[in-house]
Amino acid sequence: MTTPGASLEANLITLRDPGSAAAEAYRTLRTNILFSSLDRPLHTLLVTSSSPDEGKSLTLANLAVTMAQAEQRVLVVDCDLRRPSLHTIFGLPNERGLTSALLETTDGPLPVQRSGVPGLIVMTSGPLPPRPADLLGSRRMGVLIEQMRAGVDIVLFDTPPVVAATDASALAPRVDGVLLVLQAGHTRRDRAREARQLLEQVKANIVGVVLNGAKLERGYSY
Numbered sequence: 001m002t003t004p005g006a007s008l009e010a011n012l013i014t015l016r017d018p019g020s021a022a023a024e025a026y027r028t029l030r031t032n033i034l035f036s037s038l039d040r041p042l043h044t045l046l047v048t049s050s051s052p053d054e055g056k057s058l059t060l061a062n063l064a065v066t067m068a069q070a071e072q073r074v075l076v077v078d079c080d081l082r083r084p085s086l087h088t089i090f091g092l093p094n095e096r097g098l099t100s101a102l103l104e105t106t107d108g109p110l111p112v113q114r115s116g117v118p119g120l121i122v123m124t125s126g127p128l129p130p131r132p133a134d135l136l137g138s139r140r141m142g143v144l145i146e147q148m149r150a151g152v153d154i155v156l157f158d159t160p161p162v163v164a165a166t167d168a169s170a171l172a173p174r175v176d177g178v179l180l181v182l183q184a185g186h187t188r189r190d191r192a193r194e195a196r197q198l199l200e201q202v203k204a205n206i207v208g209v210v211l212n213g214a215k216l217e218r219g220y221s222y
């Protein structure tokens with residue numbers, strides 16, 4: 001495990017200003033996710049969007065912090081093997097990560113790192129592979145998902161946009177739920193619908209939609 005960088009508070013509103021409206025919105029989101037499937041608790045949740053730059057990674061990171069603040073043990077995994085960003089958000093090195101674990105043939109400890117937030121650990125992407133969708137849909141990934149969920153209360157997976165690549169669709173059927181992030185005033189309606197259809201085609205369990213960036217005085221809200 002590595003010690004985290006100093007930029008964490010600057011990046012995450014839930015750490016910088018837990019009393020803000022944005023942090024409160026994340027707590028509401030956490031509660032809604034908790035109650036979204038009472039009979040089948042969510043242990044693995046994938047976060048995606050229809051298009052790039054809709055705030056998936058920051059939403060995932062803030063949600064993870066909020067869950068950890070409620071004493072859940074949380075693992076975030078960067079499955080965006082095209083434009084990974086969790087290592088940047090958490091200020092961590094990315095020499096080893098998910099792709100390292102995918103390429104190893106023996107079951108060692110997972111290449112996770114401490115985030116600096118108690119209860120929250122991070123698996124960065126690792127070196128970028130040539131065909132991400134194949135890796136994410138592989139049998140090895142299935143084995144890793146089992147290993148990931150065994151150690152924590154919830155695993156959150158960051159992915160590329162669902163309309164741009166098949167990566168999120170490859171992973172979506174293997175997780176308990178999918179959260180779709182939309183950017184207010186930015187996501188086109190037809191794109192959002194297409195994203196939903198692509199996810200439904202692979203029988204993903206869409207548990208909710210986050211409307212990101214509805215402007216408030218201090219930035220983020222839902």
Ligand SMILES: Nc1ncnc2c1ncn2[C@@H]1O[C@H](COP(=O)(O)OP(=O)(O)OP(=O)(O)O)[C@@H](O)[C@H]1O
Pocket residue numbers: 049051052053054055056057058059080083085159160161212213214219220221
């Ligand atoms: N609610 C918001 N208000 C203003 N800016 C935001 C908001 N959410 C995200 N951003 C900004 O948008 C950019 C993209 O955010 P982020 O990396 O979380 O998006 P993403 O959907 O994960 O992108 P990618 O498609 O590259 O994975 C960042 O520069 C971030 O600061």
Ligand SMILES: [Mg+2]
Pocket residue numbers: 056057058080083084085158159
């Ligand atoms: Mg991202």
